Amino acid sequence: MAHTFSELVIEGVLLAPFVTYLAMTLVVIIVLRPLLHVVGFASMFSHARIAELSLYVTVLGLLMLLF
Known part of the structure; x- marks a missing residue:
């Protein structure tokens, strides 16, 4: 079963999911x-900024897996 991605459309411009x-x-x-x-x-x-960036990447990965 293939997953269909819905693109975001802003003023006629298609943005990737x-x-x-x-x-x-x-x-x-x-x-x-x-x-x-x-x-x-x-x-x-x-290095708090690197830890925060790592948290951002982790949350990004989790959102991509969930949706």
């Missing part, structure tokens, strides 16, 4: 940032 996943991941990360700040996520790692 990957762009939609990127936008959804950005929204999830923006919602999670205050919670991560309260938990002390940045203090757990020596």
